[in-house]
Amino acid sequence: MAAINVSPLFTSSSSLRTFSSYAPQNTPTLSLYSRFAPSLSFPSISLRPSISTKTRSLIIASAVKNLSEVEPLPVPATPEEFATKFPSDAGVYAIFDQNDELQFIGISRNIASSLFSHKSSVPELCCSVKVGVVNEADRTALTQAWKSWMEEHIEATGKVPPGNESGNTTWVRQPPKKKVDLRLTPGRHVQLTVPLEELIDKLVKQNKVVAFIKGSRSAPMCGFSQRVIAILENQGVDYESVDVLDEEYNCGLRETLKQYSNWPTFPQVFVNGELVGGCDILTSMYEKGELAGLLKS
Numbered sequence: 001m002a003a004i005n006v007s008p009l010f011t012s013s014s015s016l017r018t019f020s021s022y023a024p025q026n027t028p029t030l031s032l033y034s035r036f037a038p039s040l041s042f043p044s045i046s047l048r049p050s051i052s053t054k055t056r057s058l059i060i061a062s063a064v065k066n067l068s069e070v071e072p073l074p075v076p077a078t079p080e081e082f083a084t085k086f087p088s089d090a091g092v093y094a095i096f097d098q099n100d101e102l103q104f105i106g107i108s109r110n111i112a113s114s115l116f117s118h119k120s121s122v123p124e125l126c127c128s129v130k131v132g133v134v135n136e137a138d139r140t141a142l143t144q145a146w147k148s149w150m151e152e153h154i155e156a157t158g159k160v161p162p163g164n165e166s167g168n169t170t171w172v173r174q175p176p177k178k179k180v181d182l183r184l185t186p187g188r189h190v191q192l193t194v195p196l197e198e199l200i201d202k203l204v205k206q207n208k209v210v211a212f213i214k215g216s217r218s219a220p221m222c223g224f225s226q227r228v229i230a231i232l233e234n235q236g237v238d239y240e241s242v243d244v245l246d247e248e249y250n251c252g253l254r255e256t257l258k259q260y261s262n263w264p265t266f267p268q269v270f271v272n273g274e275l276v277g278g279c280d281i282l283t284s285m286y287e288k289g290e291l292a293g294l295l296k297s
Contacts, residue, residue, distance in 0.1 A: 067094060070130040072096060072129065072130050073130070073131065074128050075127055075128060076119075082115060086111055086131060088110050090107075090108065091134045091145070092134065092149055093107075093111055093132070095115075096129065103125050103161055103162055103171075104118075104162070104164060105161055118171060122170060125163075132149075179240070179241070181216045182203070184200070184203070184253060185199075185249055187248060188248055196252055196253065197256055197259070200257060204270040205273040208239070208272060209237055209270070209271050210239065210240045211232060211239055211268075212244050212266060212267055212269075213229065213241055213243065213267040215243055216241070224279035225267045227282075228282055231283065234286075235291060235292060244266055265278055266278070269282055
């Protein structure tokens, strides 16, 4: 889901609808999604090879129907209905609350997915939606389509939708904060009262997934560690990471871990207290679909 905030100073003086009189032979069209029909197809945007990217985006914007001309659709109550009632295409959408007040205008590469995300996060504000599909749309074309709807709303009401106001984060998904890497010791100059091997054993048995990597999860220091982190992130699993190169707080970890796991290389991934393996094994399990089952067990 992509969202663009605008300043309240944004006016309609530069409205893209001034290009609506431009109608070449191959003027592209915008499909407006009204209801699900298996045989429904959306006309593609056809452009002459000689038309520049800038001109192409303006043509697409001119083809977008006015926001007021699009019929609103009720937002489904169940997740299953989203895939059947809304397209997974790229386009522009406008969300209204229970009082038919426009709350947010957004653009997305997958309209159905974005609407489902909004319904999950702010259900009380998602009651109906207007949708426009832009075929073969790059980001510039999508932005132009978004601007045409935004300008129309501002011209009619004199204000920006609440969700598009500068600083509003209601409709924008915030990136999750990355967890910090664990440290096994207070520092290399501090005398341990518990053997390092025992600390490793306690760590892997008290946490569902632990990845011993080279570098941190935000900055892996080798390609294999980077691959392991990417796989775990893709699986959406909650995991702990330990930097085996950190000689200040994990001094002696590499050699001790090799003896503990009887595995000579890094990274090493543990699940439910047991060693799964390194990058090659994790990648193979991921590609075969076996990893997801293990992580859920």
